[in-house]
Amino acid sequence: xxxxxxxxxxxxxxVVAGLLLLSxxxxxxxxxxxxxxxxxxxxxxxxxxxxSVARGVLAAAAERDSLKSTILYWNDTEGEFHGVSSIGYxxxxxxxxxxxxxxxRTFDQRGISYNVYLVFETPAGDQKRKRLVYRGVPSDNAVVxxxxxxxxxxxxxxxxxxxxxxxxxxxxxxxxxxxxxxGAVYNVVRVEVVAWRI
Amino acid sequence: MADLDDRGQIILIAAFAxxxxxxxxxxxxxxxxxxENLASRGETSGSDDALVVRxxxxxxxGGAVAHANTYNTSSDATLEANVTDSVATIGxxxxxxxxxxxxxxxxxxxxxxxxGTRIRDNxxxxxxxxxxxxxxxxxxxxxxxxxxxxxxxxxxxVSSASGFQxxxxxxxxxxxxRVEVDESGGExxxxxxxxxxxxGDCTTTGSPNYVTIDVTRSLVAGEPCPHLQFARGIDGQYxxxxxxxxxxxxxxxxxxxxxxxxxxxxxxxxxxxDPYETNALYSATVTYRYDGPAIVYDTKVRVAPGEPR
Numbered sequence: 001x002x003x004x005x006x007x008x009x010x011x012x013x014x015v016v017a018g019l020l021l022l023s024x025x026x027x028x029x030x031x032x033x034x035x036x037x038x039x040x041x042x043x044x045x046x047x048x049x050x051x052s053v054a055r056g057v058l059a060a061a062a063e064r065d066s067l068k069s070t071i072l073y074w075n076d077t078e079g080e081f082h083g084v085s086s087i088g089y090x091x092x093x094x095x096x097x098x099x100x101x102x103x104x105r106t107f108d109q110r111g112i113s114y115n116v117y118l119v120f121e122t123p124a125g126d127q128k129r130k131r132l133v134y135r136g137v138p139s140d141n142a143v144v145x146x147x148x149x150x151x152x153x154x155x156x157x158x159x160x161x162x163x164x165x166x167x168x169x170x171x172x173x174x175x176x177x178x179x180x181x182x183g184a185v186y187n188v189v190r191v192e193v194v195a196w197r198i
Numbered sequence: 199m200a201d202l203d204d205r206g207q208i209i210l211i212a213a214f215a216x217x218x219x220x221x222x223x224x225x226x227x228x229x230x231x232x233x234e235n236l237a238s239r240g241e242t243s244g245s246d247d248a249l250v251v252r253x254x255x256x257x258x259x260g261g262a263v264a265h266a267n268t269y270n271t272s273s274d275a276t277l278e279a280n281v282t283d284s285v286a287t288i289g290x291x292x293x294x295x296x297x298x299x300x301x302x303x304x305x306x307x308x309x310x311x312x313x314g315t316r317i318r319d320n321x322x323x324x325x326x327x328x329x330x331x332x333x334x335x336x337x338x339x340x341x342x343x344x345x346x347x348x349x350x351x352x353x354x355x356v357s358s359a360s361g362f363q364x365x366x367x368x369x370x371x372x373x374x375x376r377v378e379v380d381e382s383g384g385e386x387x388x389x390x391x392x393x394x395x396x397x398g399d400c401t402t403t404g405s406p407n408y409v410t411i412d413v414t415r416s417l418v419a420g421e422p423c424p425h426l427q428f429a430r431g432i433d434g435q436y437x438x439x440x441x442x443x444x445x446x447x448x449x450x451x452x453x454x455x456x457x458x459x460x461x462x463x464x465x466x467x468x469x470x471x472d473p474y475e476t477n478a479l480y481s482a483t484v485t486y487r488y489d490g491p492a493i494v495y496d497t498k499v500r501v502a503p504g505e506p507r
Contacts, residue, residue: 044238150258188291
């Protein structure tokens with residue numbers, strides 16, 4: 001009889017041992033650390049990638065002189081950028097310049113949102129920040145890339161069709177949003193692109 | 199009783215083994231995290247940023263040089279003073295901008311200038327490319343400059359052409375380099391010849407009203423033209439000549455480090471169809487220093503906007 005009792009206990013023990021083994025295997029499989037390269041929307045790798053892409057766009061636009069033409073894409077009569085809503089900055093499509101087109105092709109088609117800011121100096125010596133493209137508050141995983149462009153006194157404003165209007169140099173502008181900081185240099189503008197995944 | 203004692207020993211050993219295993223597992227997982235952290239850091243020392251800022255300095259000072267060459271040409275001293283003034287403003291603004299991101303950028307100078315001559319024909323609406331009526335008679339084949347060491351920012355804006363040529367020929371040797379501009383069926387064709395051999399041509403697409411040809415930067419209508427490699431095969435100094443310059447309408451500008459043919463050029467700015475020469479800076483050298491969190495970069499930057507690469 002004693003032996004029979006033992007058999008039952010052994011069977012139960014075996015089942016419990018099996019469960020224990022199985023759960024420890026499952027536990028071991030779950031035991032992977034969340035590392036910087038683990039797949040997720042906040043992966044460091046994606047941030048690096050986006051920063052490089054933003055830098056690349058800025059470098060290509062600077063090489064084609066298009067950062068300047070975008071900063072100068074200004075309607076002097078209306079006192080606002082060409083084709084912008086009454087809010088004063090672009091919220092939907094970027095400006096219709098080469099740089100704007102580059103931003104659209106690079107980011108918009110890949111589910112990445114972006115803001116573009118222009119940072120420049122006022123004659124009093126303060127830094128002022130103006131929105132050029134604004135699509136809301138960036139997420140925690142946003143990246144930033146920037147490039148500096150120097151404007152000269154006789155740089156022309158650009159027409160809506162993207163051509164330079166040589167009869168309207170910066171010096172003669174009445175409503176341009178950046179002020180002359182003296183000398184032949186008009187101002188030094190930092191173009192900041194903030195990009196994040198949506 | 200003896201059995202129970204044995205068991206106690208086994209449990210103790212098993213506990214010890216498990217402790218060792220957990221510690222080593224923790225080590226392995228930690229080192230994996232650290233490795234992946236390193237792998238995802240990208241470029242750590244910040245040297246790419248130092249080079250980006252260097253490029254910004256180069257473009258900014260290039261703009262200042264181009265500005266002075268256009269608007270402050272009365273004398274070499276005026277040119278130099280204007281660029282020096284601009285570099286000071288650029289340096290200060292750039293330093294303020296970069297300080298906001300934790301870097302100290304210093305731009306000083308220029309420490310050296312190379313002087314040259316700017317030759318330009320900016321007649322409103324365009325004109326043919328013949329020489330000015332000065333000491334020489336007006337001709338369609340004429341010499342623009344001789345003993346040229348270097349040349350930059352040679353841009354043409356052409357609205358019609360048939361067989362107009364720019365010739366570069368070695369002063370000492372016999373090699374030549376030639377660009378020919380033609381128009382056929384509304385399209386512009388830019389053909390390049392080296393010492394009599396045709397290298398290739400670049401054609402504009404569509405039927406544009408005009409074409410911009412950046413000869414020194416190898417661009418036709420803003421697009422790279424692989425055949426247009428400025429002065430390839432030319433060694434040492436060269437002469438610049440125009441041929442069939444009555445068969446073209448447009449404007450042009452260039453900066454040469456050489457001897458302009460003053461007989462063929464007006465000596466001051468003119469709005470008419472005559473080409474003219476003005477004092478110009480060929481290049482300026484500024485000192486540039488970048489102090490980043492992990493890198494210090496100190497160098498001289500020579501700026502000559504539009505120079506062939």
